[in-house]
Amino acid sequence: MSDKFVPVTGGCLCRAVRYEAEVNLDEAYYCHCVTCQKTTGAPAEIGILVKPGTLKFTKEDPKFFQTSPIARRGFCRHCGSRLIYVSQCREDWTNVSAGSLDHPERVVPTEHICVESQLPWYEVADNLPRIRSEDYPDLEEAWASAGLTHEGKPL
Numbered sequence: 001m002s003d004k005f006v007p008v009t010g011g012c013l014c015r016a017v018r019y020e021a022e023v024n025l026d027e028a029y030y031c032h033c034v035t036c037q038k039t040t041g042a043p044a045e046i047g048i049l050v051k052p053g054t055l056k057f058t059k060e061d062p063k064f065f066q067t068s069p070i071a072r073r074g075f076c077r078h079c080g081s082r083l084i085y086v087s088q089c090r091e092d093w094t095n096v097s098a099g100s101l102d103h104p105e106r107v108v109p110t111e112h113i114c115v116e117s118q119l120p121w122y123e124v125a126d127n128l129p130r131i132r133s134e135d136y137p138d139l140e141e142a143w144a145s146a147g148l149t150h151e152g153k154p155l
Contacts, residue, residue, distance in 0.1 A: 012076035033114035043122035047095035069146035
């Protein structure tokens with residue numbers, strides 16, 4: 001993980017859930033996994049990794065939903081905004097959604113992940129690396145520890 005973390009603030013649409021954290025705005029990523037598509041209603045999510053131990057909710061806590069055996073996602077219980085991904089196997093994988101930041105214009109995506117699930121009609125015109133889930137050994141190991149492949153299928 002980079003040491004280029006900066007303090008940020010963010011929250012949901014209705015402002016019931018607010019947070020502060022330290023993130024690296026220069027290392028965001030597009031996630032094309034099906035779960036991100038389903039939880040955001042968008043073809044991809046842009047996540048920004050949170051420095052472990054720095055995330056603090058300053059108003060209401062989000063409502064969490066177990067979205068896979070290895071992660072849960074936090075939403076506002078009032079307006080439904082998806083705010084956070086919390087890894088249950090690696091604290092350094094926790095991330096906030098770019099759109100939930102007070103200043104999302106500062107985010108700089110550096111790669112696309114889980115591109116095996118990318119929708120064929122959604123093409124981002126950039127030259128960023130495009131990485132398949134199976135090319136992340138740590139992700140494969142996390143899914144295997146849950147007895148599944150990265151596609152959620154039994155081993």
